[in-house]
Amino acid sequence: MESFEPRIVAFLCNWCAYTGADLAGTSRLQYPPNVRTIRVMCTGGVDPIYVIKALLEGADGVLIGGCHPGDCHYQSGNLKARRRVAILSSILEQLGLDPDRVWLRWISASEGKRFADTIEEMVQALKEKGPNPMREVWAI
Amino acid sequence: MSVKAVVEVKEGDVLAALRQFLRGLLEAQVVDALLVPLELPSGDAVVQTLVKDPERLERANPLAPVMPVNSASLVSRLTRRGNREKVGVVLRSCEMRALIELVKLQQASLDNLVTLGIDCLGTYEVTEYAQLRSDDDDGSGPSREQLKAASQGEILPVEGYEFRAACQICEYPVPANVDIAIGIIGVDTETKILLDMGPEIGKEVLEKLGLGEGEAPAREETVAKLVAEREKARDEAFSNFRERVNDVPSLVAQFSTCISCHNCAHACPICYCKECIFETDTFRHPSERYLMWAGRKGAARMPSDTLLFQLTRMNHMVTSCVGCGMCESACPSDLPLALIFRAVGEKVQHLFEYLPGRSLEEELPVATFKEDEFPEYK
Numbered sequence: 001m002e003s004f005e006p007r008i009v010a011f012l013c014n015w016c017a018y019t020g021a022d023l024a025g026t027s028r029l030q031y032p033p034n035v036r037t038i039r040v041m042c043t044g045g046v047d048p049i050y051v052i053k054a055l056l057e058g059a060d061g062v063l064i065g066g067c068h069p070g071d072c073h074y075q076s077g078n079l080k081a082r083r084r085v086a087i088l089s090s091i092l093e094q095l096g097l098d099p100d101r102v103w104l105r106w107i108s109a110s111e112g113k114r115f116a117d118t119i120e121e122m123v124q125a126l127k128e129k130g131p132n133p134m135r136e137v138w139a140i
Numbered sequence: 141m142s143v144k145a146v147v148e149v150k151e152g153d154v155l156a157a158l159r160q161f162l163r164g165l166l167e168a169q170v171v172d173a174l175l176v177p178l179e180l181p182s183g184d185a186v187v188q189t190l191v192k193d194p195e196r197l198e199r200a201n202p203l204a205p206v207m208p209v210n211s212a213s214l215v216s217r218l219t220r221r222g223n224r225e226k227v228g229v230v231l232r233s234c235e236m237r238a239l240i241e242l243v244k245l246q247q248a249s250l251d252n253l254v255t256l257g258i259d260c261l262g263t264y265e266v267t268e269y270a271q272l273r274s275d276d277d278d279g280s281g282p283s284r285e286q287l288k289a290a291s292q293g294e295i296l297p298v299e300g301y302e303f304r305a306a307c308q309i310c311e312y313p314v315p316a317n318v319d320i321a322i323g324i325i326g327v328d329t330e331t332k333i334l335l336d337m338g339p340e341i342g343k344e345v346l347e348k349l350g351l352g353e354g355e356a357p358a359r360e361e362t363v364a365k366l367v368a369e370r371e372k373a374r375d376e377a378f379s380n381f382r383e384r385v386n387d388v389p390s391l392v393a394q395f396s397t398c399i400s401c402h403n404c405a406h407a408c409p410i411c412y413c414k415e416c417i418f419e420t421d422t423f424r425h426p427s428e429r430y431l432m433w434a435g436r437k438g439a440a441r442m443p444s445d446t447l448l449f450q451l452t453r454m455n456h457m458v459t460s461c462v463g464c465g466m467c468e469s470a471c472p473s474d475l476p477l478a479l480i481f482r483a484v485g486e487k488v489q490h491l492f493e494y495l496p497g498r499s500l501e502e503e504l505p506v507a508t509f510k511e512d513e514f515p516e517y518k
């Protein structure tokens with residue numbers, strides 16, 4: 001795959017991960033431009049339907065970025081998200097879809113570098129995997 | 141301590157004995173109303189009916205091997221916003237398990253309810269059952285031979301017919317967590333039916349109906365044997381499914397005939413959302429969006445989001461899936477939904493060591509969380 005550029009959709013919580021991503025930007029940290037960010041108020045508000053839709057449309061990777069456990073602005077939204085991602089991963093794996101295309105990461109508002117590193121890491125991993133086969137599948 | 145009693149059966153006429161027992165409950169005001177399957181006048185169908193007049197119980201047939209609707213949905217309608225009369229409901233195992241899930245989902249209440257669980261000797265599809273009835277007058281319920289087989293732990297369909305796929309792999313023929321358990325499997329039904337009741341209701345029933353205490357010592361072992369056979373069939377079915385569906389092409393092929401009718405969601409006792417997102421404007425996309433999607437992949441199946449519906453429904457409800465198979469029965473394309481959802485559900489439920497319908501005390505996996513779990517997420 002010489003020029004395969006993975007397309008990542010990132011659901012980032014307003015209080016931590018999105019702010020962290022913003023910090024990466026204001027700090028002028030360089031990270032790959034492959035990510036399209038979607039700000040949500042909390043990862044607890046990320047319904048699996050959003051993640052599945054992204055994957056079925058052909059997103060190569062979906063990142064869910066939230067506050068570290070214990071730090072959720074709404075107390076436990078991220079802990080609910082963690083269970084939902086565990087359920088989603090199990091379902092994806094059992095049905096022949098790749099659960100490693102869905103990442104759940106805790107990124108705090110001050111962790112601009114961690115955000116940049118996460119994107120870097122994800123782009124690398126997805127480049128190795130190759131494009132999401134769903135890119136070609138219209139019969140769904 | 142449970143109260144075990146027996147209802148006398150004359151000449152193996154279990155249905156007559158059951159009718160008399162249920163009638164007794166209504167007449168002695170142990171309950172004010174009974175939700176119990178009744179024979180329809182047409183003679184080819186049996187449906188759950190809310191009965192107040194004991195006379196109507198002449199047509200009661202809780203043994204009829206058919207389940208048009210999972211009764212948990214019906215109990216939800218009756219009790220969701222409170223129920224002020226004492227209602228008895230006759231339920232199979234999967235219906236009781238679904239009811240427990242619905243109670244936890246705050247869609248039903250057990251207040252003022254007397255749950256009468258009855259052993260399930262398998263069910264046919266509604267149309268198959270109608271055919272069976274028109275073929276043979278005696279197809280209304282298990283025959284004397286079938287009941288004798290059941291007392292030995294053998295559940296067999298009528299020749300030429302098959303039970304619903306969900307029933308063939310069901311390892312829960314005997315309902316749990318019910319107020320009154322009506323026992324047929326592993327019981328000598330030529331002479332008796334077993335009643336296993338909670339202490340309070342048991343006392344009331346013994347007194348008001350003048351029944352005697354009794355036992356069926358062979359029952360536990362007989363049920364265990366049947367359960368083991370069904371577990372084997374279940375594991376084999378799961379295994380076949382997992383071999384068949386294991387990559388993108390096979391997944392897409394599995395759902396190729398889905399027409400997005402959402403009948404599975406409507407039939408499912410667990411899918412209670414009055415406004416399922418898939419039936420809202422969210423999925424009546426503006427024209428430009430359909431054309432954009434068609435542009436992106438070169439083509440776009442219409443209506444959109446068929447696989448998305450299946451996967452989302454799965455994500456939303458599979459932790460509570462009790463395997464009743466209403467989905468598969470309702471599917472116009474005969475998709476093996478009961479098998480798919482049960483097989484996937486097994487592993488998802490295992491993540492939380494959770495079994496839907498096992499206990500009211502166990503919290504729904506999706507309604508709670510632990511501070512420390514799934515450390516793989518960093």
